[in-house]
Amino acid sequence: MNTMSQPSTMIGPYTQTPEAKAAYDARWERIMACVRLEQPDRMPVGLHTFFWPATYGGITFKELMYDYDKAKKVCFDAVMEFEPDGVFPLLLGTSLGRSLEKLEFKQLQWPGHGVGDMQPFQYLDREYMKAEEYDDFLFDPTGFYLQKYLPRVAGAFEGFDKLPSFPGLHYFRLVNGIRPFALPEVRASFDKIVAAAEEVNVMFGHHLDWTQKINAAGFPLFNGGNSIAPYDFIADYFRGATGMMKDLYRHKDKLKLVLDKAAVFISKMTIANARAAGNPVVFIPIHWAPDAFMSPKQFEEFWWPSFRRLMMELIEADLIPMPMWESDCTKRLEVIKDIPAGKCIYWFERTDMVKAFEVLGDRVALRGNLSPSMLTTGTPADVDAAVKHLVDNVWNKGGKLILDGAFGIPDETPVDNVRAMFGAARKYAG
Amino acid sequence: MNDMNEEESQLVEWLADMNEDDALPLAKRMLLEDGKNPMRVLDLCRAAMDIVGKRFEEGEYFLPELVLAGEMLDIIGSIAKPLIKQGDGEEVKKLGKVLIGTVHGDLHDIGKNIVSFMLDINGFEVKDIGIDVPVKTFIAEIEAYQPDVVGLSGFLTLAFDSMKETIAAFDQAGLRDKFKIMIGGGQIDETVRNYTGADAFGVNAVEAVNLCRGWTGAAA
Structure with a gap:
């Protein structure tokens, strides 16, 4: 196609040349061809990171979380150097320091707030919903959120435990019932929430600005929205790891009801967010599916049904679910194969990719999975050999593989190893 | 344990089968109403945990x-332990620290x-010194506790360097050959x-138990 005769277009304040547009379209088409299980012109490579851009650009992890301009620069420079086919919305994954602080967020410790300036944020696994609160959640999830959950997870919401219970308010009872809004604690909460929301807006403005800039340079975002499996949503963010494991025995019926309910609102939220982002790919990090975490029977009884329903609803809404199956999920492959062909990207962390290709090659595009230990402690030659192994055994055998790290690029990865990863992809697969 | 009566076998079976609703009331009755020797009840628990393992x-x-x-x-331990009197029996000898x-x-x-x-129920004496443990704390705890095995845990990729540093510090402190080191965690x-x-790594708790058994010469 002769692009020279096409006019440049503006993406926000940035000019996209016809060449950049053609490159953008080619990159996106490479990923979409994989999703459709068709052969692209070459093996696509994704760029997914958390704190690695700080390592790459020589700034601290704390700066990546707090300094929007520095964050945009190092993330932009990384995209320009490595020319990936799809880029994770990098700022949304890290540049949250100011927002978290204003929200007085309690579920994380992050650089500048509980961990050192060169350490990644870490989630605090706790029981944020007690076992005896399943009924409250089931009866009125919104009420449970407002009065119980939000005050537990963020200080800005603490005054909300004084809010009235809304269901039942009516007529003069409604008029009289709003008195708690005048309480000093409730007013203070609203002030903090507004300030936090304004900060999130600022952060989001930087995310949009950075996205427009990479788009104009010819690089698409890989995914717009994120989502979560209903089981992981309850296990990680409500019951905590050990609480959830006990619930499989002690509260199994209520747990199933909660998972069914959560699948509905997670699906609605995900579809709305993906449409707002204008990108069909939905990134879904999967935490509780690994082989070692529960029996095959428990997986099929508790984990898979609500997640499959969520995926099917996303597919019916013309979205492309991209679950990222953490750890080793080899024993789950036959179960998770039960989805329509050509609609999803399955990203594997420690599952053997060759085995995943054998089971799922005619069903889904694959993504991954260079080992974190090799990327961080190995040499460029090790990385080259690992890429060649995937090309020889998956890509060259017809697997629709999108190359990436097992969970993106680990924070501490030497830059030369990332150069070796992208270089080997071009050398061996186009 | 081969000398169990019917009720004792029932407790072991219910515990091993995750039948909490029946097992806990039976254990409580044995301890609080029947005046059963608490050491005996703990032995039954141990037998059940063997099956679980x-x-x-x-x-x-x-x-x-x-x-x-x-x-x-x-839960059973918290009821049984305050009831133990001198002469009720001896603690089982531990396989290693x-x-x-x-x-x-x-x-x-x-x-x-x-x-x-898992180490505990398999007969090892375990001292867990928590999370985010500085190198100096590891060394001080090791000097005081004199373990046979040191286990370093870590989930994040940053733990690779922390483990390397910690083990190097054992070496510098002249402690490296006094115990075996195993590492474990999501990315290990x-x-x-x-x-x-490190001397070895494990991908799950059973591997950790087997490593410790091998190093302390305990039979599986």
């Missing part, structure tokens, strides 16, 4: 069963806790073992 090893049980078994054991902690920079503890529990593999200089 075997089922885990054989791939029948997974993490939820280990967690629930641990919880049942805690294991000191375990999550290396500095890393706050994760779920895997470490499960390994500690042979590459990391080699990088850190």
Whole structure:
């Protein structure tokens, strides 16, 4: 196609040349061809990171979380150097320091707030919903959120435990019932929430600005929205790891009801967010599916049904679910194969990719999975050999593989190893 | 345990089968109403945990069963232990001492806790020194506790360097040959073992138990 005769277009304040547009379209088409299980012109490579851009650009992890301009620069420079086919919305994954602080967020410790300036944020696994609160959640999830959950997870919401219970308010009872809004604690909460929301807006403005800039340079975002499996949503963010494991025995019926309910609102939220982002790919990090975490029977009884329903609803809404199956999920492959062909990207962390290709090659595009230990402690030659192994055994055998790290690029990865990863992809697969 | 009466066998079976609703009332009755020797009840619990461990090893049980078994054991233990009188019997001799902690920079503890529990129910004396443990604390704890095995846990990729540093510090303190070192965590593999200089790594709690058995000469 002769692009020279096409006019440049503006993406926000940035000019996209016809060449950049053609490159953008080619990159996106490479990923979409994989999703459709068709052969692209070459093996696509994704760029997914958390704190690695700080390592790459020589700034601290704390700066990546707090300094929007520095964050945009190092993330932009990384995209320009490595020319990936799809880029994770990098700022949304890290540049949250100011927002978290204003929200007085309690579920994380992050650089500048509980961990050192060169350490990644870490989630605090706790029981944020007690076992005896399943009924409250089931009866009125919104009420449970407002009065119980939000005050537990963020200080800005603490005054909300004084809010009235809304269901039942009516007529003069409604008029009289709003008195708690005048309480000093409730007013203070609203002030903090507004300030936090304004900060999130600022952060989001930087995310949009950075996205427009990479788009104009010819690089698409890989995914717009994120989502979560209903089981992981309850296990990680409500019951905590050990609480959830006990619930499989002690509260199994209520747990199933909660998972069914959560699948509905997670699906609605995900579809709305993906449409707002204008990108069909939905990134879904999967935490509780690994082989070692529960029996095959428990997986099929508790984990898979609500997640499959969520995926099917996303597919019916013309979205492309991209679950990222953490750890080793080899024993789950036959179960998770039960989805329509050509609609999803399955990203594997420690599952053997060759085995995943054998089971799922005619069903889904694959993504991954260079080992974190090799990327961080190995040499460029090790990385080259690992890429060649995937090309020889998956890509060259017809697997629709999108190359990436097992969970993106680990924070501490030497830059030369990332150069070796992208270089080997071009050398061996186009 | 071959000399169990019917009721004792029933308790072991219910505990091993995760039948908490029946097992806990029976254990409570034995301890609080029947005046059964609390050491005997704890022995029955240990027999049940042996079965749980075997089922885990054989791939029948997974993490939820280990967690629930641990919880049942805690509940029964909390009732039994205050009832123990002198002369009720002796504590079972431990197979060896294991000191375990999550290396500095890393706050994760779920895997470490499960390994500690499995080592404990398999007859090891375990000292868990928590998360985000500085190198100096490891050394001070090791000098005081004199373990046979040190377990370093870590979930994040930053733990690779923390483990390497911690093990190098053992070397500098002249402690390296006094115990074996095992590492474990979500991203740990042979590459990391080699990088850190640990003696071995394990991908689950059973492997940790087997490593410790091998090193302390305990029969499986």
